[in-house]
Amino acid sequence: MHIMEGFLPWQWCIVWWLIALPCLAFGVWQLKKVMEKDREALPLLGVTGGFIFILSSLKLPSVTGSCSHPTGTGLSAICFGPWITSVVCAIVLLFQSLFLAHGGLSVLGANIVSMGIVGPLVGYAIYRLLKDTSVNIFLTVFLATALADMFTYFTTSLELALAYPAEVGGFGTSFVMFMAIFAVTQVPLAIVEGIVLALVFKYIVALKPDILIRMKVFSEAQINKARGEA
Amino acid sequence: MFEELLEDVAQKNGLREVNTYIKLAAGLSAIVLCLLSTGYASPLFIALVLSATVLLLARVELRTYAELFLVPLWFALMSAIVIVLISGGEHVFWSWDPLPFLSLSVSRESINTGFFILCRVIGSMSALLFIALTTPMTDLFVVMRNARVPDFVIDLAMIIYRTIFFLLDQVQQIYRAQVMRLGYSGWRESIHTFAMMCGAAFITSWDAGDDLVRAMDARCYDGKFALLGENRPVELRPLAALVTFIIVASVAVVASQGMTLL
Numbered sequence: 001m002h003i004m005e006g007f008l009p010w011q012w013c014i015v016w017w018l019i020a021l022p023c024l025a026f027g028v029w030q031l032k033k034v035m036e037k038d039r040e041a042l043p044l045l046g047v048t049g050g051f052i053f054i055l056s057s058l059k060l061p062s063v064t065g066s067c068s069h070p071t072g073t074g075l076s077a078i079c080f081g082p083w084i085t086s087v088v089c090a091i092v093l094l095f096q097s098l099f100l101a102h103g104g105l106s107v108l109g110a111n112i113v114s115m116g117i118v119g120p121l122v123g124y125a126i127y128r129l130l131k132d133t134s135v136n137i138f139l140t141v142f143l144a145t146a147l148a149d150m151f152t153y154f155t156t157s158l159e160l161a162l163a164y165p166a167e168v169g170g171f172g173t174s175f176v177m178f179m180a181i182f183a184v185t186q187v188p189l190a191i192v193e194g195i196v197l198a199l200v201f202k203y204i205v206a207l208k209p210d211i212l213i214r215m216k217v218f219s220e221a222q223i224n225k226a227r228g229e230a
Numbered sequence: 231m232f233e234e235l236l237e238d239v240a241q242k243n244g245l246r247e248v249n250t251y252i253k254l255a256a257g258l259s260a261i262v263l264c265l266l267s268t269g270y271a272s273p274l275f276i277a278l279v280l281s282a283t284v285l286l287l288a289r290v291e292l293r294t295y296a297e298l299f300l301v302p303l304w305f306a307l308m309s310a311i312v313i314v315l316i317s318g319g320e321h322v323f324w325s326w327d328p329l330p331f332l333s334l335s336v337s338r339e340s341i342n343t344g345f346f347i348l349c350r351v352i353g354s355m356s357a358l359l360f361i362a363l364t365t366p367m368t369d370l371f372v373v374m375r376n377a378r379v380p381d382f383v384i385d386l387a388m389i390i391y392r393t394i395f396f397l398l399d400q401v402q403q404i405y406r407a408q409v410m411r412l413g414y415s416g417w418r419e420s421i422h423t424f425a426m427m428c429g430a431a432f433i434t435s436w437d438a439g440d441d442l443v444r445a446m447d448a449r450c451y452d453g454k455f456a457l458l459g460e461n462r463p464v465e466l467r468p469l470a471a472l473v474t475f476i477i478v479a480s481v482a483v484v485a486s487q488g489m490t491l492l
Contacts, residue, residue, distance in 0.1 A: 005354040006352075032382060045390075053397075054398065104355075166318070196421065199426070204433065
């Protein structure tokens, strides 16, 4: 779950906002370029945003009492890159805090950093690493989305641990504690999310491959090969 | 499967007609005051005032409000317990060292810290819910435009806003149809069915988005939604209430400085 309103002390709220804002500014600049070049991308951006909203609203209560949810940011990171994803995520997180009281305004910066910046960056890095190798593209999508989800929670634990270090063992101990609470639900959930998004990607490849090729997400040969498999 | 969207409540709440900036100012100042307070009493006071406003003036049902409050509260409680266990202190009531690098303890100071954080979450959650339940998103788009957020970002936000409702609609229909056909009868089927639903909803909403943009392009859409900013006048009574609230809450923050539970 996103960090909720009021949980972080104000100093940390400001720190995370300061980290998030330059990334957002860069994302807005990139978004402007994409919008000018290819207006057809607008509906896809809207759908990925809506998709992130719905996936990350599916709160699953876990044994430890905390809530976990999928993030859905990996797919957007693959299609549009991490910076535009951070803008989409910022909009989605704002909507979530105002529609569902999920997350918050003062902690929005911290949530943008974990879900909108670190997660997508990791997903995108994995996609770039595996893109031109012989690895199956669905496996690439699976790994990128599952790890984007894992690293989002990794960062959330980091944010919580930095704000509330343990007395004995300091930051490290509390990081391990928060990680342990999340890991129970988050590891299986990240795997499920990877599988689900890989299957969603399969539908896109089967039904609307043209935009993937035009946006150079994967090359035509790779898509054709995947369509043969699908 | 999905909780009620606050947006539905916000569209018909009792404070709908009050100037947006007054409502925003009340919510945001309450969040700031909660974050600045150092004792547990002032966030609770803010929560009390704002909850009363939401329930009595905005006439939101108690049940809806309680349900909305409980989920984050549960999460906050769990995280507060972790903080109590790891933060240590001088007056130790109980301690346990299961691993060499891990030491859990409950002390007077840690209970105070945990309880204070819990109260701060309650206070600022009530402020967030106050904004969410009294101000519909459509009003906030106007605020965003006045705040000079770039047009294409607002544009994207509005497309996402529309897609969310479209997707929710799709997902509910497909989900019902899938449940009737026993799509969620087993673990493996569930994943497959869920992915199928996501895929189908994704592609239909994408098509709908394509159609929307094409239809708007045909009507001279230039990447800028026309926003009808309804200008609600700033009335004296809400303004007076806002000023009183900020003053009284600030006094509460100062007066309850360093107040602890134990």
